[in-house]
Amino acid sequence: MIVGKLAIVGTGLIGGSFALALKQAGAVGEVLGVGRNPARLTVARELGLIDRAVDWAEAGQADCILLAMPVGETAAVLKNLAPHLKPGAIVTDAGSTKLTVVESARAALGTRFADFVPGHPIAGSEQSGPGAARADLYQGKRVVLTPQAETRAGAIATVRALWEAVGAQVETLDAAQHDRVFAAVSHLPHLAAFALVDDLAQRADGDAFFRFAASGFRDFTRIAGSSPEMWRDIALANRDAVVAELDTYLDALQILRQAVDAEDGDALLKIFSRARTAREHWMKTQDS
């Protein structure tokens, strides 16, 4: 057993899967659930993700608390939790952005900021909610921790051990570098997929388009099935990096547009070939 009492704030796909996997691994004793939505907590309990629904005061008595709600709620959640944290309790999170989460934790936790371990599991699905939780979600996946100068080594070691117990591979990154990288490889693709689907949906004759959409469209837009609230929060929390990536992408699309308009087949072939080669190279580095 790594921790006796674990509390999960937000018992959806990410928090629920973490709890379920830790229980199955025998790495935790009791799992407590906290959240705004009582119905959701009841479902999480019925599914065996948590043992009990508790309030902030009781959650603060856990040995480790994972924040797994949309990142926009981080400041409010930490404010609720801070007065109740027992000595030595570790707080960690699963947010997709790290700089603003770290800022919120620094502001809300005061001296207890040393017990906060910023984290981001690189796993997920377009599905959300407790019903989507599964014990193998993190198996073979990466988890990025972005500890700060103040972060206690013991707290990092415990959080690392928990993620390793659910089958993940833990790496550390600078928080700003984390946010830049994920703006490019995750946040931008999500925004681009949402934009494409919405653009078609807004057309008066949109049905005529969707009617002929096939597997390429389905895969390209899979992530447009993701939680709107979660992605609103991520886009806002990582605003600067996301805007920078959108600008770079707009430039890349403009270059393509000019090449198509000018019937510059050589330019198109060069771009498409480089992209295919890079993707094939990347796929070879992937295990699954």
Add this chain to the structure above:
Amino acid sequence: MIVGKLAIVGTGLIGGSFALALKQAGAVGEVLGVGRNPARLTVARELGLIDRAVDWAEAGQADCILLAMPVGETAAVLKNLAPHLKPGAIVTDAGSTKLTVVESARAALGTRFADFVPGHPIAGSEQSGPGAARADLYQGKRVVLTPQAETRAGAIATVRALWEAVGAQVETLDAAQHDRVFAAVSHLPHLAAFALVDDLAQRADGDAFFRFAASGFRDFTRIAGSSPEMWRDIALANRDAVVAELDTYLDALQILRQAVDAEDGDALLKIFSRARTAREHWMKTQDS
């Protein structure tokens, strides 16, 4: 048996799968293969996709000839084939764009244009070449025919029967409407995926980005693994519609960019929610 002799120009994924499925269905007698690349024809014969590799003169003696090479080669292929077409031979194609293909056929075939049935199977894969061919590729998929005023009803009926024999569902559309629809639901997503991967690949520190790319990125960019030559040809053949869709998409991304920059969470939530709802609605209409 629907046709005695079938000739396939371009024995890759599309042409090879068509031939293989028709053979298995007993819908064709002999299958002839034509193409620029002798090595590829040999592979196609070894894989049982075609019975014999032939020249243009012999291909013209087939009862039905399917063009399944990149659309940019359509004019040249039809010019080679036209002098050899036996009376009553039907020519059809599998190109992803239709207006320019119809124009090329009208110019190259003269009075025999009435025997040309423009078609587009909505099936494919990011894989290409004869090795990717499979007999079930068209099972349950749609095929769009865009017959012209001159097209002979008997030729349409034969082509329709062939596609139905391989398990496809045949529909007809106006050629211009076809090109507009596929610019939006297929051509634009391919260009957008190529642009994203190339943008990362061009960065000096690109590896640091690819390293953390996960399943969302993998699915979003799957189509960037497609044939660069094929997609260059499609972008050029459908230039006007593709440029129009790129402009619309650039506008949609600019609106998102402004919303992120202005921290307008309500606008983002509205766009993301509409997109998710539209995609869920669309998914329910899909069989697979």
